[in-house]
Amino acid sequence: MYPKSADARFDFRYYVDKHMPRSIELLSVHPGFRGVSVERGAAGAVPGSEPAYVAMCHFTFTTADAFLEAFLPHASELQGDMPNYTDIVPTIQVNEVLISR
């Protein structure tokens, strides 16, 4: 999750056309891959207000270990690509899915 700030840079074209397709190409071949969602922050709770995050990406895997197995071999390439679309330091967290429909 990329926190929004007034002077932060985020190139959605590069992110959606280059960075995320490459990330998905590399990570989705792992047998634990279950899905991915890439989202642009549109507003806060009040329509027209600023969202807390300019963008979010959610990868779903069978386990946190499966994600690490898929990601770590490509971490340097994918993290090294980040300056090409943003100067924001993302907030990263691992979640356990409790309900999914």
Add this chain to the structure above:
Amino acid sequence: MYPKSADARFDFRYYVDKHMPRSIELLSVHPGFRGVSVERGAAGAVPGSEPAYVAMCHFTFTTADAFLEAFLPHASELQGDMPNYTDIVPTIQVNEVLISR
């Protein structure tokens, strides 16, 4: 998204067994409903570190307006139920889904 803090209260049993099933029951009947994910924050980027959010819920609808149409008739019931599981003020934002697989 419910920010984690040391003294915050969050009752996952109530949230997962009562609050979210009722929310899903009420919102999923709208024709714009596409899905929902309820998640527990397990760790930050570093295994064993604290996640930024203790819990997250993502509702997916065809449009932001469809979500509001589904949610607003039940806002008082659902928001009124929040003190039964938490004293955290959630961070709410509306996202546009750019990639979904």
